[in-house]
Amino acid sequence: MPTTSTQSPFAIRTKETLGTLAAAGQMKILQTLDSPMDATVTMIDEDGSRHERICMCSNNYLGLANHPDVVEAGIEALRTYGAGTASVRFICGTFAPHHILEKTIAEYMGTEASYTFVSCWNATEALFPTCCEAGDIIISDELNHACIIDSMRLTPVIKKGVKKGIYKHSDMDSVKEVLEKAKNNPEVTGQIWLITDGIFSMEGDIANLPELRKLCDEYNALLVVDDSHAHGVLGTTGRGTHEHYNMCPGAPGFDASLGTIDIFTGTLGKGLGGGAGGFIAASQQLIDLIIQRGRPTLFSNALPVTVAASANTAIRTLINEPQRVQKLKDITKYCREQIKNETDFDVLESPTAICPIIVGPTERAIAMSKQLLEHNIFVIGFGFPVVPEGEARLRIQMSAAHTKEHVSQLVEALKKL
Ligand SMILES: *Cc1c(COP(=O)(O)O)cnc(C)c1O
Numbered sequence: 001m002p003t004t005s006t007q008s009p010f011a012i013r014t015k016e017t018l019g020t021l022a023a024a025g026q027m028k029i030l031q032t033l034d035s036p037m038d039a040t041v042t043m044i045d046e047d048g049s050r051h052e053r054i055c056m057c058s059n060n061y062l063g064l065a066n067h068p069d070v071v072e073a074g075i076e077a078l079r080t081y082g083a084g085t086a087s088v089r090f091i092c093g094t095f096a097p098h099h100i101l102e103k104t105i106a107e108y109m110g111t112e113a114s115y116t117f118v119s120c121w122n123a124t125e126a127l128f129p130t131c132c133e134a135g136d137i138i139i140s141d142e143l144n145h146a147c148i149i150d151s152m153r154l155t156p157v158i159k160k161g162v163k164k165g166i167y168k169h170s171d172m173d174s175v176k177e178v179l180e181k182a183k184n185n186p187e188v189t190g191q192i193w194l195i196t197d198g199i200f201s202m203e204g205d206i207a208n209l210p211e212l213r214k215l216c217d218e219y220n221a222l223l224v225v226d227d228s229h230a231h232g233v234l235g236t237t238g239r240g241t242h243e244h245y246n247m248c249p250g251a252p253g254f255d256a257s258l259g260t261i262d263i264f265t266g267t268l269g270k271g272l273g274g275g276a277g278g279f280i281a282a283s284q285q286l287i288d289l290i291i292q293r294g295r296p297t298l299f300s301n302a303l304p305v306t307v308a309a310s311a312n313t314a315i316r317t318l319i320n321e322p323q324r325v326q327k328l329k330d331i332t333k334y335c336r337e338q339i340k341n342e343t344d345f346d347v348l349e350s351p352t353a354i355c356p357i358i359v360g361p362t363e364r365a366i367a368m369s370k371q372l373l374e375h376n377i378f379v380i381g382f383g384f385p386v387v388p389e390g391e392a393r394l395r396i397q398m399s400a401a402h403t404k405e406h407v408s409q410l411v412e413a414l415k416k417l
Helices: 009-023 068-081 096-109 120-131 146-158 172-184 209-218 284-293 305-320 323-342 362-374 404-416
Strands: 040-044 050-055 113-117 137-141 163-167 192-197 221-226 263-267 278-282 354-360 380-382 392-397
Touching (some): 068 305, 096 113, 096 278, 096 305, 113 284, 120 221, 120 263, 146 163, 172 209, 323 404, 362 380, 362 392
Parallel strands (some): 137 163, 192 221
Antiparallel strands (some): 040 050, 113 278
């Protein structure tokens, strides 16, 4: 007798997995939005009711997701180029907006060249499996983003003999130890790669790039920074974590003696327009290798041209209106002060726009996030396994689109919890 689908091993075990999550109150709900992403959004709840809520869980740091110029650029590109080439770039070519965007990204990040992907996830999975060879080692911060972890898992499958090393979060002694071990490992005969997030998204803390640069120089390692959360946020002109440390060529305050970052991965799906898309920004030589040999570039379509045009306009807007970055810093500072002074909660300090309030148990964070929705504040609670048990948190994320009035409403809601 053929197995019916509900009796397949997959169906049986999945029913159990989903049942366990539901029983533990850990089912994620995909909220429905019926408006653009902005300081406030219109949400449709499960009972069909509509609510206008202040959104403080988006990475729309500069409020560019619904900027009229960003929207118009996408519409114009759709009119001019249609949906896409229906092929990969090396076969059917590249639309002009992709070339323009890649020049803009390189200028913005302060690198020689860049290449775009449908996501930063995709960019990261292109980077290591393409660039590493047997005898190389990839060294990573233990708290790096999931796409880095998965790219490191994938690399030795595609390129046998690539090694891995993990160091304790932002611990420079641990970095040195892992580098020293790599140097003394007779199987490490090639390139050492060291990768870190620029901003770590759960705490909002930032990587110590000047120290990492020094250590990488000492061990002839290439330094890779995934700066996804830092675009539009850090540095006077919002170029990222490297600008924060005066390590961004072309940006104000650049100090060549500190050195520069060899390779960046980044996203267009956060501060830089928020549509989707990712990139590698690096030397022309590395980008050329990615174009010739990267599996995600050879076998998968380009970023949609509408998104390429929107993202280019978002970055241009940021470059032309750096005051947006200061506005974000000011409103974030104000929000932290208000939470500390006006409520019983404490908020983690950092130079970023991520303001986590640690609340303890996972259920508490989830319950508080639900209560905040009733007060028309949209903030997400993160618990185990995304963060350690007992350190669940409400992660408030600020945007240049927020006003002091929005912060007051948040504070009033927090007081009522
Ligand atoms: C958000 C994020 C990503 C994923 O970006 P996508 O473009 O959505 O794939 C990758 N790395 C870091 C550090 C991120 O914060």
